[in-house]
Structure formats: C-alpha cells, structure tokens
Amino acid sequence: MILRNQRRRRTLLASAVLAVATLFAGVAPAVQAAPEGRADVFIRDNTSDVGFEPSTGSLYSSPDIRVCNSPGTPCPADQPVVQGSTAYIHVFLNNPGPYGDALEKGTLQLYYTKQGTVAQWSSQWNYIGSATDVSVPYGVKRVVIPWKVPFGSHFCLLARWLSPTDLPTEGLSTATNTRNNNNLAWHNVNVIPFKIKIPQLRPIVFGWDGPDPTTVGDLVFTQPGRPFTGPGRITIDLGPDLAARWRAGGAKGEGIERVGETELAIVNPQRARIGGLTFKSGEQVDARLNFTAGAEAEGGQYTVHVTQVDQRGGEVGGVEYRLEGERQ
Structure with a gap:
C-alpha cells in the first residue's frame, strides 16, 4: 500500500521506531521531533540498534559492515582477506533514523587500522576510500567500496556517513564517537x-x-x-x-x-x-x-x-x- 499522506507516513515511521526500541531496550528513549528537511541515515552498532544516540550494547562488531571477496551479492558473513588482494566492503545505510525524515545525498567514508581494542581519531586511522553523491531512499541502501588490502591481514574498520544535515561530533576516542553518533560504525571482526x-x-x-x-x-x-x-x-x-x-x-x-x-x-x-x-x-x-x-x-x-x-x-x-x- 502506498501512503499518500506524508505527515501520516512520518507518524507511522516514528511509531515503528518506538516499538522496536521498546522491544529491545525495555523503555524507549525520548524521540526528538524530526526537523523539516533533516536526514538521519544511521549505521547499526549491533543488531539491537535502531539509531538512538547514545547507542547501547556492543560497539565494535557492526552488522552493517561486511568484508567480502566480491562486489556483487553480499556475503552472509565476513570472508578472510589476503594482503595485496582486493576486498569489497559492503556497508548498509538505514533511513530514516529517529532524528530526521528526509531523502538526502551524502558521502560514505571508510578507514582501517591495525586490529585492536582502541584507536584514536583520526591520527591512528588510515583512509580507504569514499562513495560520494550517495542517495539513500527510505529503507536500506547497500554501498560497496573496494579495498586494496595492505600489508597484514588483521584490521579494524570504521564507516562514517556525512551529509549536509547529518554530521557527527567527534573527539579523540573512537569508542565515544561511535557510541554517540549513529552515522559512525566500528567493525572489528577477524x-x-x-x-x-x-x-x-x-x-x-x-x-x-x-x-x-x-x-x-x-x-x-x-x-x-x-x-x-x-x-x-x-x-x-x-x-x-x-x-x-x-x-x-x-x-x-x-x-x-x-x-x-x-x-x-x-x-x-x-x-x-x-x-x-x-x-x-x-x-x-x-x-x-x-x-x-x-x-x-x-x-x-x-x-x-x-x-x-x-x-x-x-x-x-x-x-x-x-x-x-x-x-x-
């Protein structure tokens, strides 16, 4: 069924988000009113994440980032990488989150660092690449960025979504940044x-x-x-x-x-x-x-x-x- 009334559509979306948050968290956080024209694309920190800031639960194994050997159909789980080969990082962008309801274009950036529990932003992260002018419709958008795997085979990945109305606030701590910004996601899976x-x-x-x-x-x-x-x-x-x-x-x-x-x-x-x-x-x-x-x-x-x-x-x-x- 197609909803002709945009205001009604937004009400239904907000209700659905609240229902999911209640299911996973017991009590739904307060939802800010979505400002007109603001987008709120988010990348999940864990399978229970519905976009609220700060997020709860695990931070470091985002299910919306997968490392595959092919750019086509996404692999069901990460595949091992080999130095010198080309891997394909599949990132899933979700729209809308709880703080906006608009269609907007933006940029997806990817970074890597050596495998571990900590890394300071941005000095200890290395740039992989970007996908620019990405339009995210309502629902889930998959974006694939190729990666020439450097020396070694054990890495952590960081995804950042940037758009004119949806920018993260970041300090030194990658963990704090990821917890407090729903357009950042960390993927430390080996x-x-x-x-x-x-x-x-x-x-x-x-x-x-x-x-x-x-x-x-x-x-x-x-x-x-x-x-x-x-x-x-x-x-x-x-x-x-x-x-x-x-x-x-x-x-x-x-x-x-x-x-x-x-x-x-x-x-x-x-x-x-x-x-x-x-x-x-x-x-x-x-x-x-x-x-x-x-x-x-x-x-x-x-x-x-x-x-x-x-x-x-x-x-x-x-x-x-x-x-x-x-x-x-």
Missing part, C-alpha cells in the same frame, strides 16, 4: 579458518584512546554460544611490556592461568579477565593471541570476544573472532 592442532596466531593491540593522560582497565574474554575453550585452547602472549604492567598492578585476574613468563591461558570459557593494566593516552601496546583447536573442534564454528573495559566496567572497544573449522 575470521579464522583453523585446522586441528595447528596454532592460529593473531596480533592485537591494547591501549587508551581517551583524552585523560592515563587509565587503568581490564581485558575480558567471553565465548558466547559453544565455547572454543575445551575443544580448543586460547592463550595470550602479553609481551614483556604489558606483562610487566600486569605484574606491577598486582597480577589481577580470573579465569586465567599463567603458562609462561609473558603468556596466559584462558581457562574459563564463560568469562576470563586480566585486570589492573595501565595505559597512556594514545598508545597502542602489541600482544598476540594463539588459538589452537583440538580434535573435538573439527568442523565447528565458534565466537570469541576480547573486550577492553575501563575501571567502571564501561566498554572501551574490542575484537570479535569467528573461528571456522576446516575439514581434514
């Missing part, structure tokens, strides 16, 4: 094909992207769904610098076991924590994860989240690892 008993090593960086000179935080490991710990083994090599900070902070933690001078094993699949780490603003400290599958893991699929939280337990950022078993 796809790991594994074979039995062959270690899969993944670099990761931790740090602090806020303006405060220093902060203390924890690294938290969770495994939703079927746990990889058990059928497999996860260890983290903190490296000499981060390991020294951990010991200086009292070697705090839970669900972990020390297995080397700088290496810890994750032994609790529900929740493991490495606590009391101090970081300086703007720094990125290298560490390395090791995923090793046992025979029981053959052919399975697993998800592991590595999240950095601040002293209050607030999410700073993280990486989602999707492990997919290869048949022998």
